[in-house]
Amino acid sequence: MVCTDEQPVQLIRKTREAPPATTQQPDRVDYEDERAGGATAFVLCGALGGWREASARERCTKTDCAREVATLKERRYADREKVTLVLDNLHTDIKGASCTASEATRARKLVRRIKSCTPKHGSWLNIAESELSEMTRQCLCGRRIGVLEALRAEIAALS
Numbered sequence: 001m002v003c004t005d006e007q008p009v010q011l012i013r014k015t016r017e018a019p020p021a022t023t024q025q026p027d028r029v030d031y032e033d034e035r036a037g038g039a040t041a042f043v044l045c046g047a048l049g050g051w052r053e054a055s056a057r058e059r060c061t062k063t064d065c066a067r068e069v070a071t072l073k074e075r076r077y078a079d080r081e082k083v084t085l086v087l088d089n090l091h092t093d094i095k096g097a098s099c100t101a102s103e104a105t106r107a108r109k110l111v112r113r114i115k116s117c118t119p120k121h122g123s124w125l126n127i128a129e130s131e132l133s134e135m136t137r138q139c140l141c142g143r144r145i146g147v148l149e150a151l152r153a154e155i156a157a158l159s
């Protein structure tokens with residue numbers, strides 16, 4: 001069973017460097033920032049296996065979610081016949097998105113191995129949401145990350 005969730009992340013770039021610290025003046029912080037776009041952090045976690053994988057993408061479309069799930073199935077669950085995927089209401093059509101995300105033969109193989117479910121009250125989704133919240137607190141909270149590659153590096157270092 002795999003739970004998945006996503007979160008938008010605002011990329012913020014510094015516009016200038018703060019003056020360095022001196023013997024008379026401690027570290028200073030320049031709070032002038034520039035919005036550098038957005039990204040999406042994806043979290044996939046094995047609810048019963050005790051693992052978490054996180055990544056970042058430019059957008060949050062159903063095709064992006066399908067690519068994340070396809071990568072997971074080909075790496076971690078390559079030997080499994082079926083994978084139960086717990087989704088939120090945003091990405092319930094993961095099977096249809098898989099067909100647009102990859103070539104037809106690969107998509108058919110992957111779609112046959114998915115059993116997707118959307119819990120009515122979301123208790124299984126809380127696992128993915130908790131993992132995403134923890135990753136946000138450890139990796140992103142109070143930091144300025146202005147480039148998608150830097151966000152990916154931070155998330156990879158944590159995973």
